[in-house]
Amino acid sequence: MREHWDERYASPAYVYGTQPNRWLAGKLNGLPAGSILFPAEGEGRNAVYAARLGWNVYAFDQSSEGRKKALKLATEQRVCISYQLGDLANHLPSGGPFDVIALIFVHIHENQRRQIHRRLISLLKPDGYLIVEAFTKKQIYNNSGGPKSPAMLYDREAIRQDFSELDFIEFGEEVVTLNEGPFHRGDANVIRLFARKLKKH
Numbered sequence: 001m002r003e004h005w006d007e008r009y010a011s012p013a014y015v016y017g018t019q020p021n022r023w024l025a026g027k028l029n030g031l032p033a034g035s036i037l038f039p040a041e042g043e044g045r046n047a048v049y050a051a052r053l054g055w056n057v058y059a060f061d062q063s064s065e066g067r068k069k070a071l072k073l074a075t076e077q078r079v080c081i082s083y084q085l086g087d088l089a090n091h092l093p094s095g096g097p098f099d100v101i102a103l104i105f106v107h108i109h110e111n112q113r114r115q116i117h118r119r120l121i122s123l124l125k126p127d128g129y130l131i132v133e134a135f136t137k138k139q140i141y142n143n144s145g146g147p148k149s150p151a152m153l154y155d156r157e158a159i160r161q162d163f164s165e166l167d168f169i170e171f172g173e174e175v176v177t178l179n180e181g182p183f184h185r186g187d188a189n190v191i192r193l194f195a196r197k198l199k200k201h
Helices: 002-009 022-028 045-052 064-077 110-121 137-141 156-162
Strands: 035-039 056-061 082-085 098-104 124-135 166-179 185-197
Touching (some): 002 064, 022 098, 022 124, 035 045, 045 056, 045 098, 064 082, 110 124, 110 156, 156 166
Parallel strands (some): 035 098
Antiparallel strands (some): 166 185
16 A cells, blocks of 8 residues: 555655645644644645644645655745654654544544554543544546445545544535546545544542
């Protein structure tokens, strides 16, 4: 899998663009800046955007090519991000716990998904927020991006169970028009979640 992403990111062009995901951008603009984690961040478009808003940004990805491009983009935008190499199953990022964790088109096989999601939530501060945008299983019929294996796609019930300890503020499926570089372009079926980690009393 690492070789797949290194090959994809080796192109000088940003294959998912340099502009932030719209769902993420809308949510970050409504929150006070703090610490934010971007797992599987790829080429860095979302991390760099958050840094421009004043967030303390931590990111990781298994792809060294993705990291190189993210750091290059950060330099061009005159911001700093902390970006480590690591995989979703085992990496323990620095900087936690976090005020926000953003999972933007993070593709995880269903056999590992719940374990990884619960591990990530353990890194979220009480009263911290989770922002998710992911492809639903209907996306397999579209040519606008995403995995071509149903096991790598999402449904509402899986999301509901994985993040059951959180307070769901916004949660639903939508058809959106993506324009995020050549690999995310056109109408897409997505699931979106904005949730908060409750304090334990």
